[in-house]
Amino acid sequence: MALISVANADSIKKTAGDEARRHPLMLAENTAEPEQAVGADGFRLPPQRQKSTAPDIPPLASDKSPHDVAMAAEKGTLKNPYSYSTMDPALVEAGRKKYMSVSCNGCHGGNGGGGMCPPLSNATWVYGADDDTLFRLVSLGSDELQKQGYTRKGRENVVGPMPPHGKIVKTEDDLWRIIYFIRGNFRGDAKDIKW
Numbered sequence: 766m767a768l769i770s771v772a773n774a775d776s777i778k779k780t781a782g783d784e785a786r787r788h789p790l791m792l793a794e795n796t797a798e799p800e801q802a803v804g805a806d807g808f809r810l811p812p813q814r815q816k817s818t819a820p821d822i823p824p825l826a827s828d829k830s831p832h833d834v835a836m837a838a839e840k841g842t843l844k845n846p847y848s849y850s851t852m853d854p855a856l857v858e859a860g861r862k863k864y865m866s867v868s869c870n871g872c873h874g875g876n877g878g879g880g881m882c883p884p885l886s887n888a889t890w891v892y893g894a895d896d897d898t899l900f901r902l903v904s905l906g907s908d909e910l911q912k913q914g915y916t917r918k919g920r921e922n923v924v925g926p927m928p929p930h931g932k933i934v935k936t937e938d939d940l941w942r943i944i945y946f947i948r949g950n951f952r953g954d955a956k957d958i959k960w
C-alpha cells in the first residue's frame with residue numbers, strides 16, 4: 766500500500782542532493798549530512814571506521830551485528846543493558862550521534878519527532894514500546910518483524926515498511942545506544958513510560 770503519492774516522491778527525488786542515500790520516505794527538507802569523523806589525512810571516515818562517539822562510556826553489549834543478534838534471540842528476550850533508571854545525558858548524546866550517522870533522521874527527523882515517518886518521541890508505538898520490539902524492528906525491518914509474529918498495535922500517520930537496518934547499524938552496542946537516545950528523547954507523558 767503506497768500512501769506516499771508518486772508526485773510527492775518525485776519532488777523529493779529532485780531536491781535530494783545525494784540520491785544514492787535517498788529513499789522515497791525520507792524527509793525532503795533533510796539535507797544535513799550525517800556527522801562523520803575525519804581521519805588523519807583530513808578525509809572523512811566512513812561511519813564504520815569511526816570510533817565510538819562516547820569512548821569514555823565502555824560498551825555493555827557485543828560488537829555482533831544487530832541483524833545476527835535479532836535473528837538468534839528468542840522472542841521477547843532482548844533488553845537494553847544500559848539502564849534507564851537514571852538517564853545519562855552523555856549516553857543519550859552518544860546515541861543521538863549514532864542515530865544521525867546512520868541516517869535514521871532522514872525519515873524520522875533529527876529529534877525523532879517524525880516527518881514522513883512515525884515520530885519516535887510520542888507514546889504511540891506501532892508494534893509495541895518494549896526494547897525487544899524496537900531492537901528487532903530496527904534490525905530486521907517491519908516486514909520481517911511481522912513474519913516473526915509481531916503485530917501492529919498502534920496507528921501512526923504513516924503506514925509503510927521500515928527498511929531493515931541490522932547491517933547498517935554496525936554493532937549490537939551501537940543499536941542499544943540509539944534506542945537509549947530514543948528513550949531519552951521521549952516527549953510524552955511520564956505515565957506512558959513502560960520500558
Ligand code: HEC
Nearest residue numbers: 788790869872882883889890891892907924925926927930
Ligand atoms: C526509509 C525511511 C526510514 C528509515 C531510514 C528509518 N526508518 Fe524507522 N520507520 C520507518 C517507517 C515507515 C516506520 C513505520 C513502520 C510500520 O508502520 O510498519 C518506522 C518505524 C520505526 C520505529 C517504530 C516507531 C513507532 O512509533 O512505533 C522505530 C523505533 C524506528 N522506526 C527507528 C528507526 C531507527 C533507529 C532508524 C535508523 C537506524 C530508522 N528507524 C530508520 C521508516 C524509516
